[in-house]
Amino acid sequence: MSLRTLPDPDHLPALDRRHLRLDGLGPDIPGHPPRILVLYGSLRERSYSRLAAEEAARLLRLFGAEVRIFDPSQLPLTDSPGFQDHPAVRELFELSLWSEGQVWCSPERHGQLTAVMKLQVDLLPLSHGALRPTQGRTLAVMQVSGGSQSFNAVNTMRLIGRWLRMLTIPNQSSVARAWQEFDEEGRMRPSPYYERIVDVMEELVRYTLLNRAAQPRLVQRYSERAEAERAAQAQALASA
Template identity: 70%
Template sequence: MPLRTLPDPDHLPALDRARLPPDSVPAGATPPRILLLYGSLRTRSFSRLAVEEAARILRHLGADTRIYDPVDLPLPDHPDAAAHPAVEELRALSAWSEAQVWCSPERHGTLTGVMKAQIDWLPLESQGIRPTQGRVLAVMQVSGGSQSFNAVNALRLLGRWMRMFTIPNQSSVAKAWQEFDAQGRMRPSPYYERIVDVMEELLKFTLLTRGHRDALVDRYSERQGAR
């Protein structure tokens, strides 16, 4: 079960659609392909709920989204796990994507092991393919207590290490347990508005870099090594 179904994808009760630009994706353009990852396996996972809200916004803006479900993902470096279907699907989705959204709860002052395991299964290079290089990245976190930025800061470091273009804006939802209703939908709030801001910016950067990714990540040292 590597992909998660997005419930009520067109139901956006907290979004004022009149405030969004009508032409986020140019007419005739291929929808930007965006992969969303979250960092908790709990039945009521606030990082997953935040990612689902982000996916709905991205869909409304014209993007093609996929939410990866890490429930079956083995631990990194587990013997014979590289051929596991969940690992293969995660890597295929990363190669499919033009941009990604990473959302983790903050646990012990940083991202969760579930989040880190997904990133660790994406190697810098595999059979001549770089699964993350040149892709645009947005980082988000949810917290059970007061607002913090430890997880998004750690995700930014990982994004740089994975050779991704991490956008300036980010989202950190404090006391996430009170920001979602019983149906798992995010209530109208400045936190929700920030997620809309981040998704708008992610889409803009994805469109700006489209068609230029190879040139942007072309490196002198690697050209030297290929001689």
């Protein structure tokens, strides 16, 4: 399994609960908990993108979501021999199918998202037979930077999300000088950066619930219906 265990899942030391307005979130969500997949973009032992993603995951749990964090350390390179049959690639595909929403959190390196982050999204096909593992999912994008605040990585992830037919929420998070924002235990200190992550995760859960109510009408496409009919006709002729 390529899932990370979330440490201290219910411990939120930077959160001031007096300002929470769950109204319809948390245990009051109708139906099953929103299913959120979290991806991060660094394999460093002290990875700030992973630490920020874990903070996001704790908040998602608080807001009533079921969260799974994917560990990308075992992924093969795209187009390497047999990569599509690699267990980690198959697991990532299944997790994306399982998800109703996703969080992508990448460091910014040389003005862009990292190779680790890009590898994960490159391994998610737009379609696989009748299965579309990203289409119609909600998406929240986050980045961490070692220096001044930037938005290059989140802007690129928004572009990728559009190509993968995902619904990227309006809000986003960019944590500058991330090495200053986490304590020795890897927990984020109270700050406007942390508050923005709270905003983004709350918004993601709400948009995911709205999107769930609109499915499947929201992602039905004329071209896909026409293609399916042509394929069915061709199969009928071949079997006649």
